Amino acid sequence: EAGVAQSPRYKIIEKRQSVAFWCNPISGHATLYWYQQILGQGPKLLIQFQNNGVVDDSQLPKDRFSAERLKGVDSTLKIQPAKLEDSAVYLCASIAFVSSAGDGELFFGEGSRLTVL
Amino acid sequence: TQLLEQSPQFLSIQEGENLTVYCNSSSVFSSLQWYRQEPGEGPVLLVTVVTGGEVKKLKRLTFQFGDARKDSSLHITAAQPGDTGLYLCAGADLNYGGSQGNLIFGKGTKLSVKP
Numbered sequence: 001e002a003g004v005a006q007s008p009r010y011k012i013i014e015k016r017q018s019v020a021f022w023c024n025p026i027s028g029h030a031t032l033y034w035y036q037q038i039l040g041q042g043p044k045l046l047i048q049f050q051n052n053g054v055v056d057d058s059q060l061p062k063d064r065f066s067a068e069r070l071k072g073v074d075s076t077l078k079i080q081p082a083k084l085e086d087s088a089v090y091l092c093a094s095i096a097f098v099s100s101a102g103d104g105e106l107f108f109g110e111g112s113r114l115t116v117l
Numbered sequence: 118t119q120l121l122e123q124s125p126q127f128l129s130i131q132e133g134e135n136l137t138v139y140c141n142s143s144s145v146f147s148s149l150q151w152y153r154q155e156p157g158e159g160p161v162l163l164v165t166v167v168t169g170g171e172v173k174k175l176k177r178l179t180f181q182f183g184d185a186r187k188d189s190s191l192h193i194t195a196a197q198p199g200d201t202g203l204y205l206c207a208g209a210d211l212n213y214g215g216s217q218g219n220l221i222f223g224k225g226t227k228l229s230v231k232p
Contacts, residue, residue: 004159033220042123042205042222043160056219091159105150106220108159 002026004109006092012115018080021112025073025094031055033106034067034077035091043091049075082116089113120144121208121223129229133195138226140206141188147209149182149189150220154203196230203227 005024013019025032030051035043046065047057051072060067064083069075079086089111095104122141130136140149148167152160164173166182166189173180177200179192193200204227207220 035222040224042121042207042224044222045219048219093159105162105165106160108161110158 004092004094004107006090006109006112008112009110010113010115012117013082015084015116016081018078019082019114020079021077021090021092021114023075023077023092023109025075025092026096026107029094029096029107030072031095032069032075033093033095034075035093035108037089037091037111039088046077046090079114082114084116087114087116121206121221123204123206123223123226125226126224127227127229129231130196132197132230132232134230136193136196136228138191138193138204138228139188140190140223142208143187144208145186147186149186150207150209151180151189151191152205152207152222154205154225155201160203160205193228196228198230198232201228201230 004026007022011019032049034046036046037043045059047060047067048055049069052069065079067077091108091111093106093108095106124139128136148165150165151163153163154160164175164180166173166180169184169186171182177194181190189206203225205222205225207222209220
């Protein structure tokens with residue numbers, strides 16, 4: 001079974017430029033997440049999709065970040081304009097099993113490492 | 118938003134030693150998960166604990182969920198260099214994110230096991 005695919009793996013941009021990250025979840029996984037992981041910290045949830053609808057985007061900085069999941073499969077996360085503090089690894093994850101106890105297994109991609117200069 | 122505190126933040130030990138990593142919160146979680154993350158990769162699930170007081174074993178790793186479901190621990194017996202990595206605990210916050218909830222991660226414990 002193919003895992004969660006993300007691209008690009010690495011991106012270096014100047015501040016105020018824009019960047020986009022792409023994620024292809026595991027086939028059949030309806031729920032998709034984007035996390036931001038700053039160096040030395042745990043992942044922080046940015047947005048959660050269920051199929052092509054947004055379930056929770058309360059922690060997404062909407063003045064500069066946007067995300068979409070057209071057709072309920074692939075997803076893109078965009079940052080425009082980027083700030084220095086956006087330097088982080090952006091992780092995409094998907095889940096197959098939705099549980100009322102919240103104990104489903106998240107499958108993560110390898111992440112996209114962003115450096116903003 | 119619920120918070121998960123992990124300790125210690127860093128741990129460097131010799132091969133063969135035992136260690137315990139802690140994950141604490143003032144809030145009750147419906148379940149807690151432990152993930153391990155290696156450099157350049159995404160986190161990989163090790164275990165999920167759901168019932169208060171539950172103990173699960175995965176080879177040399179023992180996971181425990183507190184009776185009140187507010188804390189958890191990970192104990193590694195006879196650590197090996199292959200255990201090196203970032204250990205993350207994550208709790209399901211069912212106040213957000215629909216039926217699955219959102220996974221709230223701790224900051225992690227960075228473990229280094231030297232040969």
